[in-house]
Amino acid sequence: MLAAMSTTPAPPPDRAAATAGTPSAGPVRERGDACPGALRLHAADDGTLARIRLPGGVLTSRQASLLAGLAETLGDGHLDLTSRGNVQLRGLPADCGGLLAERLRLRGLLPSDRHDRIRNVAASPLCGLDGFSPDSASGSERAPADVQAWARELDGLLCADDGAEALTDLSGRFLFGLDDGRGDIVALRPDVTLIASGAGRAGLCFGTTGPGLRVAAADAPRAAVLAAAEFLAVREASGSTAWRVRELAPGARPTAARLAERLTEAGIASTPLPGLRLPLGEPPVPGVVTGPDGTSALSVTAPLGRLTAAQWRLAVRMATKEGEQTIRVTPWRGLVLPGFPAEEAPRLLADLADSGFVTSAESAWHRAGACAGRPGCAKSLADVRADAAACLASGQAAGATALPVYWSGCERRCGHPGGGPWVDVLATGDGYRVTVRDESGGRQGAGPRTVTTAGLAGAVAAARTTT
Incomplete structure (x- = not known):
């Protein structure tokens, strides 16, 4: 999965030298990004828009039911799935912000007002559902990395971060990518990428190219937070207001060497991966996903990324009555419903197809x-x-x-x-x-x-x- 051409550490560059040359350091903007959130609503021609961030894309059945209710009672009756695995509600009244936030808080969908817009965390949606692991590719029998556990811990760290280098200065477009080794999330070009590399380890890098670092999987969420803090520090030193790592000029981007120093100061061991090569994988294919434990998951996508509340409720009912009572929203505007008896999966997939979901890769609506x-x-x-x-x-x-x-x-x-x-x-x-x-x-x-x-x-x- 992860490969390194050499393990010789590169000498840490001088911070000032790496960020010299403000004119080429990256864009300088007079205002921050206008990405909407659950609290910062966007006024559109069809009403107000709210974006509900779902780190890792995971919703419980109760949370998913709430979103359907909000779409029906406050919005236009639809739920839009985004390219970050989040959900948008459109057609909201301009004065609904307080009521919307209150209901989201009650279901755990707004754990921190200050950190709402920085909770952009995409994770491999099939993790743990199809038997894939970085080790299994080489014949090992180790359990797959649990990137959903990474997502939960990372979200908790983001919401708790109120220190001197608080991450609230991150743009609402900054993306954390948690990849279980198959390369599907790598293909989204995150700003900070964590990828499972087998044997309880993870690769960490800015963007999707090396050099990078190898850290213990148990330290991966903390390491990702520190990587985001390093990006902010380098951005400030360069005089840029870049929203994303790739907006910084190559000579002004954060380095693995400096990040390694920051990790060491926090008690996190790392080793360099100067020739880091990340796999580029494909999104989940619509259909039945066969699991190693005798259960199946259902993978479907929303036509043009939009579902009616009725379609959404059908998926919620299935997840509640016959599945694991969770739904995973994917960055490819789809849903993954886990935990169904294998013999029932084809029938349930057909029901979703009848309601208008895209359930086959042969459909013109696919992708x-x-x-x-x-x-x-x-x-x-x-x-x-x-x-x-x-x-x-x-x-x-x-x-x-x-x-x-x-x-x-x-x-x-x-x-x-x-x-x-x-x-x-x-x-x-x-x-x-x-x-x-x-x-x-x-x-x-x-x-x-x-x-x-x-x-x-x-x-x-x-x-x-x-x-």
């Missing part, structure tokens, strides 16, 4: 997403959800090998996929521009193709089958 578009967003140039739905209903470009596709109403491309390649369908005001983009956001293959709505399905199908 397809869209921003809010009109009428919810004033900046959107089109009703991208309606146009995307009409396009996908044609059934073209179906199949497990079709590229991910995302419709955006404007150049901001809110919520577009991480990694690559993916098909970028951008509204122009008089049609759409269809482009295949790589991981860096650049074009891949032929240049963009501009089409009218009438020709959109064919253009998207051709782009999704690009090799």
